[in-house]
Amino acid sequence: MPLSLEINDLVVRGRRGGRELVHVPHLSIAAGEAVGVRGPSGAGKSSLLFALAGLSPFVEGEVRWGTENIAAMRPARAAAFRRSHVGMIFQDHLLFEELGPDANAAIAGAFAPRAERAARRERASAALRRLAVPEGARKVETFSGGERQRVAVARALAGAPSILLADEPTASLPREASVKLTQDLLHAARERGATLIAVSHDLALLDAMDRVITIEHGRILETVR
Template sequence: MDATLVADALSKSFTTGAVRTDVLRDLSIEIAAGELTLVSGPSGCGKSTLLAILSGLLRPDGGRAFALGQDLARLEPAELERFRLQHTGFVFQGFNLFPALSALEQVMLPLGYLGLGDALARRRAGDALAEVGLGSRMQLRPAELSGGEKQRVAIARALAKEPQLLFADEPTSALDAANGQIVIDTLHRIARTHGATVLCVSHDPRLVGHADRVLAMEDGRILADRRVAASRSP
């Protein structure tokens, strides 16, 4: 199995005032397509920083990050934006939906920037919303949706781009158990059916059982890397 995301001896530190904190220490990992990889660990263990570097949002201090075989350090900022636009989707803890737009428009928006025509964007957005179970609520604005529904709109927004890489940062933290379950199942299904690389970062222990692979992180290092035998088929 080819790795679509590769971290090679990554290191990163932040300086706050006189205090220097090493967030990632010589971290190497390979992540494959077609499965949901969960990075879990306590707050401040560096898991979000790892996600940011592998998704091209952040540059490491040392080491190299490859995504889809591309050395991210070699890309100019504009090329990096282009790379993200074409290949990546993001789901964040906050849903970050524009209050003025309906669910359908939220999903169509990035597709327009991708250069898709209105008709195609509308069809793809509709399909993505149907896939996350919101086919009947496409015309509603965020204020009319529940938290779980909003997160599913955010997932549809990431999914409609048909990205090869999907990054999720604490996607279930703001949700109750039932909605959290729906969201993680959706992410899992996306990995399986779309063959996408799904990298999910969370400290939510409920998610462990739903991942194909769990990386336990602490103090900027990966302590354990295990496959979850019980992971269900789509």
């Protein structure tokens, strides 16, 4: 189910009573929209992304996905919401080095009920094939940067998410590979009607988005369509 995002009076802090890392008075993103987030290092882009995923412990205000305010959820509820709706691609991938691509991509289903586990494995394999990740039992520790990035994308897609949150998904990839990954990511999001929010410095990626938001010092400076 496609989900829109509505942010109201969002403040993210690194610790209780600490300084504001992010302050967004208002932001609306339509269901199925693809939005890029850019800004200098330390601007608060990752902090915003984590808050959107309900992964920041010190938030005030509303982060409403559809009718649900993830900023007000207890950690266990937020985790359940993420499992059902959110696919995340982290800046440093966070892969399990000792496992192969299939196990990595399907990992979130490891503790799911049997039927869901099978469905997730199926979607993980389909995503790996479509992203042309080398098959087989090789551990991902032997994978190149681009291959690892594609495993991380496949893992995000394996949960059939309605929300895709990506932190620098094309970082450190050569131009051709980053263009391809951007296309794959957009295609996967559009196919599902998923809302895509991608933090990036990559101009080609930003250019491919419906809208680009610029953040500086934790504040939205401008929005360009």
